Amino acid sequence: MAYSTPKLSTIITWLLYFVPVYIFVLDPLLRPYFPDSASSSLSWGEDQDRHVLEEWDTSPSTLHLTDDSFISPDDGVPDNCPGEAEGYRVHLLSQAPLVLYIENFVSAAEADHLVEISLNKYTPSIIYNGKTQQIDPSKRLSDRALLDRDDTVRCLENRARTFQGWRPHLYIERMWAQRYNASGHYRHHYDWTGSLARGGDRLSTFMVYLGDECEGGGTNFPRLGMPGGREWCRFLECEEDEQGTVKEGITFKPIKGNAIFWENLRPDGTGYPETWHAAYPVTSGTKVGLNIWSWYQPPKRNRGGGR
Numbered sequence: 001m002a003y004s005t006p007k008l009s010t011i012i013t014w015l016l017y018f019v020p021v022y023i024f025v026l027d028p029l030l031r032p033y034f035p036d037s038a039s040s041s042l043s044w045g046e047d048q049d050r051h052v053l054e055e056w057d058t059s060p061s062t063l064h065l066t067d068d069s070f071i072s073p074d075d076g077v078p079d080n081c082p083g084e085a086e087g088y089r090v091h092l093l094s095q096a097p098l099v100l101y102i103e104n105f106v107s108a109a110e111a112d113h114l115v116e117i118s119l120n121k122y123t124p125s126i127i128y129n130g131k132t133q134q135i136d137p138s139k140r141l142s143d144r145a146l147l148d149r150d151d152t153v154r155c156l157e158n159r160a161r162t163f164q165g166w167r168p169h170l171y172i173e174r175m176w177a178q179r180y181n182a183s184g185h186y187r188h189h190y191d192w193t194g195s196l197a198r199g200g201d202r203l204s205t206f207m208v209y210l211g212d213e214c215e216g217g218g219t220n221f222p223r224l225g226m227p228g229g230r231e232w233c234r235f236l237e238c239e240e241d242e243q244g245t246v247k248e249g250i251t252f253k254p255i256k257g258n259a260i261f262w263e264n265l266r267p268d269g270t271g272y273p274e275t276w277h278a279a280y281p282v283t284s285g286t287k288v289g290l291n292i293w294s295w296y297q298p299p300k301r302n303r304g305g306g307r
């Protein structure tokens with residue numbers, strides 16, 4: 001029986017059926033039987049891309065994270081980190097998204113030191129929309145300072161990494177101090193941009209208060225609910241304001257040395273809408289904050305397969 005070569009249009013039609021069937025049915029079904037050692041070391045975040053995962057090239061050169069103006073390379077922890085021994089206390093506020101409150105995340109001495117090294121370095125804060133950076137005091141009015149990586153900063157980088165369980169592919173961004181004078185604020189925003197599928201995104205945020213000599217300046221999360229216990233009123237605003245209105249959601253009071261930690265991304269890599277937050281205006285005095293952002297960037301895929 002003679003077989004004729006299939007026509008090009010027939011092959012294309014087969015492919016149109018086969019490719020989705022492979023991606024959505026065969027590949028997920030076969031994957032448990034053919035685990036791939038490289039992908040099994042990946043904790044999460046790649047799942048949305050796993051159907052096209054062929055081979056991960058984990059060589060550091062492919063991470064493109066050597067730019068130390070953005071990322072703090074994991075290049076050694078100083079001996080005897082100050083403040084570490086004093087310990088911090090952690091309180092669970094929300095499970096999904098994960099929101100934790102950390103008392104004494106930095107000691108008073110560390111906070112003072114960080115404020116000290118930030119002086120003379122402040123420039124107006126910018127906002128970033130995922131594409132361009134601009135100064136817009138109607139949205140964000142504060143100054144920020146990129147901190148030199150001295151021993152205190154390196155110890156804090158290590159504390160942030162340790163806190164998050166030394167998660168693979170997580171990189172601590174260079175740290176910025178942020179200073180708000182009277183009327184300084186940061187309108188509601190997300191710290192994540194939704195760019196994980198394009199390479200990386202901010203998995204988590206530590207918002208640390210370094211200086212609290214101010215009125216106002218609370219950190220507001222309008223989409224998070226007030227937790228039950230009255231104990232939270234030490235850290236959260238429970239009182240009505242002068243107009244007798246309770247603010248939407250929850251508002252953390254600036255308390256020197258304490259930190260709010262939250263995860264910005266869901267396990268599938270998409271951003272949590274509940275992490276929408278703002279720095280309410282400082283009405284008098286000065287508030288100083290410290291942003292410790294953790295950048296999650298899985299290694300680039302090596303589609304070629306060869307090394």
Ligand SMILES: O=C(O)CCC(=O)C(=O)O
Pocket residue numbers: 178186191207217218219220277278279280289291
């Ligand atoms: O200062 C605050 O309370 C929040 C700051 C903030 O959200 C940010 O810098 O992204």
Ligand SMILES: [Fe+2]
Pocket residue numbers: 189190191277
């Ligand atoms: Fe923020």
